[in-house]
Amino acid sequence: MSNATLAPPARRRRRGIDQLVWRLLPLTPFALLLAAWVIYWAIARPNAATLPSVQDVVAAMWELAVKGELAQHVLASLWRLLLGVALGVVTGVIGGFIVGLNRTISTFLSPLIVFFNAISGIVWLPLVIGWLGIGTALAVFLIWNTVFFIVFQNTVLGVQLVPQVYEEGVQALGGGRWETIRTVILPGALPYILTGLRSGLGFGWRALIAAELVGATTGLGQMIFGATEYHRSDIIIGGCLLIGTIAIAMDRWLLLPIEKRTIERWGLVFDARKEE
Amino acid sequence: MSATTAASARTGVPGQSMLAAAGRQLRGLKILLPFAALVALWWAIYASGDFSPQVLVSPLTVWQAFVHLVTYGVMAEYASTSLRMIGFAAMLSMVIGVPIGFAIGVNRYAAHALEGFLRFLQGISGIAWLPLAIIWFGFTHTTTLVIVIYTLIVPIIFNTMIGVRAIPESYMLALRSLGASRLRMVKDVYLPGALPSIVVGLRLGMGYGWRALIAAEMLVRKGGLGDLIFGARTFGQIDRIITGMIVIGCLYVIVDRLIVQPIENLTIARWGVLRK
Numbered sequence: 001m002s003n004a005t006l007a008p009p010a011r012r013r014r015r016g017i018d019q020l021v022w023r024l025l026p027l028t029p030f031a032l033l034l035a036a037w038v039i040y041w042a043i044a045r046p047n048a049a050t051l052p053s054v055q056d057v058v059a060a061m062w063e064l065a066v067k068g069e070l071a072q073h074v075l076a077s078l079w080r081l082l083l084g085v086a087l088g089v090v091t092g093v094i095g096g097f098i099v100g101l102n103r104t105i106s107t108f109l110s111p112l113i114v115f116f117n118a119i120s121g122i123v124w125l126p127l128v129i130g131w132l133g134i135g136t137a138l139a140v141f142l143i144w145n146t147v148f149f150i151v152f153q154n155t156v157l158g159v160q161l162v163p164q165v166y167e168e169g170v171q172a173l174g175g176g177r178w179e180t181i182r183t184v185i186l187p188g189a190l191p192y193i194l195t196g197l198r199s200g201l202g203f204g205w206r207a208l209i210a211a212e213l214v215g216a217t218t219g220l221g222q223m224i225f226g227a228t229e230y231h232r233s234d235i236i237i238g239g240c241l242l243i244g245t246i247a248i249a250m251d252r253w254l255l256l257p258i259e260k261r262t263i264e265r266w267g268l269v270f271d272a273r274k275e276e
Numbered sequence: 277m278s279a280t281t282a283a284s285a286r287t288g289v290p291g292q293s294m295l296a297a298a299g300r301q302l303r304g305l306k307i308l309l310p311f312a313a314l315v316a317l318w319w320a321i322y323a324s325g326d327f328s329p330q331v332l333v334s335p336l337t338v339w340q341a342f343v344h345l346v347t348y349g350v351m352a353e354y355a356s357t358s359l360r361m362i363g364f365a366a367m368l369s370m371v372i373g374v375p376i377g378f379a380i381g382v383n384r385y386a387a388h389a390l391e392g393f394l395r396f397l398q399g400i401s402g403i404a405w406l407p408l409a410i411i412w413f414g415f416t417h418t419t420t421l422v423i424v425i426y427t428l429i430v431p432i433i434f435n436t437m438i439g440v441r442a443i444p445e446s447y448m449l450a451l452r453s454l455g456a457s458r459l460r461m462v463k464d465v466y467l468p469g470a471l472p473s474i475v476v477g478l479r480l481g482m483g484y485g486w487r488a489l490i491a492a493e494m495l496v497r498k499g500g501l502g503d504l505i506f507g508a509r510t511f512g513q514i515d516r517i518i519t520g521m522i523v524i525g526c527l528y529v530i531v532d533r534l535i536v537q538p539i540e541n542l543t544i545a546r547w548g549v550l551r552k
Binding site for chain 2: 022025026028029030049050107108109111112114115116118119121122123124125126127129130131202205206209210213214221224225227228231233236237239240241243244245246247248251
């Protein structure tokens with residue numbers, strides 16, 4: 001892309017085509033997959049329970065959408081995600097600040113954090129079903145548990161990486177402890193917190209789907225798992241595609257812009273490309 | 277601190293080794309102390325209320341369940357099933373994923389075309405495909421394996437691709453101008469250059485894969501630690517659930533710390549160029 005700016009004017013038209021090709025390129029894998037699916041289906045005619053046709057999937061999703069069931073599932077899932085992520089971010093940031101600012105607490109807690117991080121999320125399901133029952137509270141707990149550790153660890157990292165000189169600078173000018181946290185450490189750690197939020201949301205979405213498979217009566221996860229019983233592959237495939245689309249959409253239009261703006265505003269050294 | 281080191285220097289080697297042993301003990305204590313505090317808290321909560329054994333059990337009961345499961349060989353059976361599965365999946369994913377990542381990474385257009393697609397696949401967690409996999413392969417180990425490989429392979433492909441893309445072009449040009457063959461290029465430029473990133477991908481993939489494995493085992497119910505804890509749920513055996521959770525956490529920490537992290541450190545020390 002960058003060398004295109006140096007191209008001579010005579011090649012401008014060609015450059016335009018190149019750019020169009022470059023833009024459309026990311027769509028080709030999707031198109032190829034769709035084509036392969038259609039061709040395979042036309043030749044092999046598999047059982048609809050094994051692999052439904054593209055039309056079947058579209059029709060099934062359309063039917064669910066018209067009945068309003070789809071919106072109900074999507075909203076249930078998104079609501080749980082919102083609650084879980086909000087809780088995870090608030091507790092993760094507060095916890096991250098407490099631990100990041102205090103070396104004694106940090107050394108004491110670190111073995112516990114390593115261990116509980118290893119069992120965060122879905123591993124809690126069997127135990128917590130007994131405490132909270134099936135439903136939103138369970139899903140929210142599992143999302144919170146997943147998101148907390150990611151946001152927490154990123155916050156601790158961000159807090160610890162703020163150069164001491166900045167803190168001392170504010171302190172030398174007569175800033176108190178609170179003042180230092182508010183004006184130095186919070187902005188300094190913000191890019192890291194947002195990176196945590198971004199990957200936390202991705203993880204939270206995964207945990208939600210897993211939790212809903214068994215731990216809920218509504219939601220996208222339950223929609224696809226419930227469809228297994230009736231061998232409705234069309235609903236499962238449609239649901240999976242929808243799950244992926246929502247994940248991408250949230251990342252692209254919600255988190256990437258927030259992250260970009262923060263980095264522009266307070267940017268420390270950071271490579272947004274490698275968040276995964 | 278300086279006084280003790282001076283003292284040990286004066287007393288010579290025996291004093292130093294004693295000091296080192298004491299240091300090791302202190303470190304062990306530092307790791308165990310937080311867990312001791314947690315168990316004490318758990319016991320205090322248990323003792324303070326009248327909990328039904330379906331809700332909470334004492335640490336002692338959990339210990340007894342652990343001893344019981346270990347002595348009858350049940351734990352070994354379930355744990356080895358899970359470990360074999362994740363090991364096999366990790367190996368297969370590396371064997372398949374790394375060459376794919378290379379093939380995509382060396383071509384600018386292929387990398388651009390597939391990046392969005394891979395992100396989309398990552399958005400649909402492996403566990404979301406579980407209902408479809410159950411329809412296709414039934415409640416079998418194949419289902420679990422397919423889900424775990426899907427979860428593991430995407431980050432490996434993605435990170436291999438990023439690793440290859442991040443190699444400075446001048447290295448390749450330098451080798452090519454000296455007349456290196458394609459094979460030499462892979463051996464001397466692509467592989468060492470991308471290795472740290474590949475290992476990061478493997479580590480991430482193991483993290484995702486281990487969770488996906490537990491979740492899949494819960495639903496497939498054909499052995500493994502996920503089956504152990506979810507099966508115990510059906511009978512309300514909290515002691516078994518907590519035992520299983522502890523084993524899951526410990527195994528993950530052991531695999532991560534003793535196998536994956538040393539490999540990562542080794543590659544970074546040896547070829548280290550990029551790190552998150």
